[in-house]
Amino acid sequence: xxxxxxxxxxxxxxxxxxxxxxxxxxxxxxxxxxxxxxxxxxxxxxxxxxxxxxxxxxxxxxxxxxxxxxxxxxxxxxxxxxxxxxxxxxxxxxxxxxxxxxxxxxxxxxxxxxxxxxxxxxxxxxxxxxxxxxxxxxxx
Numbered sequence: 585x586x587x588x589x590x591x592x593x594x595x596x597x598x599x600x601x602x603x604x605x606x607x608x609x610x611x612x613x614x615x616x617x618x619x620x621x622x623x624x625x626x627x628x629x630x631x632x633x634x635x636x637x638x639x640x641x642x643x644x645x646x647x648x649x650x651x652x653x654x655x656x657x658x659x660x661x662x663x664x665x666x667x668x669x670x671x672x673x674x675x676x677x678x679x680x681x682x683x684x685x686x687x688x689x690x691x692x693x694x695x696x697x698x699x700x701x702x703x704x705x706x707x708x709x710x711x712x713x714x715x716x717x718x719x720x721x722x723x724x
Contacts, residue, residue: 618652618653618712619653620650620651620652620653620714621650621651621654621657622648622649622650622651622717623648623649623651623657623661623664624646624648625646625647625649625664625668625671626668627646628644628645628646629644629645629646629668629672630642630643630644631643631645631672631675632676633675633676633683633723634676634677634678634679634680635679635680636679638680641680641723641724642723642724643675643676643678643680643721643722643723644720644721644722644724645671645675645718645720645721645722646718646719646720646721647671647718647719648716648719649667649700649713649715649716649717650713650715650716651712651713651714652714655710655712656710656712656713659704659708659710659712660704663704663707663708666703667700667703667704670696670699670700670703671696671700671716674692674695674696674699675692675696678692680723684723689721693717693718697713697715697716700713701713
């Protein structure tokens with residue numbers, strides 16, 4: 585082989601190696617995309633609502649937690665009993681008449697979301713909970 589062919593071959597090998605290294609570096613630098621998901625809080629919860637001395641009123645609610653990533657999903661799954669307890673305590677304090685209006689239900693949902701988010705953050709230093717969503721809500 586001539587000297588120019590050897591130099592050309594070495595240059596080609598160098599360029600292939602360099603381009604491979606730069607692509608690997610780009611792959612390492614690209615951030616891992618968060619994968620949101622839902623975590624079910626299990627079976628529907630049935631509880632009494634505050635009725636101010638009138639007849640008993642029940643609320644049946646089923647809820648899911650919208651999380652930002654898999655780590656938050658694991659944390660929520662580990663803390664489902666605490667989250668269910670928080671929901672039961674907060675919802676059973678509500679007046680039955682308030683739970684029949686969509687605007688009040690949305691306000692309560694936001695309050696529950698904030699309370700659960702704060703509770704999980706204080707327990708685990710994770711704040712990747714987006715929302716608590718009610719998939720079933722029955723007042724009777």
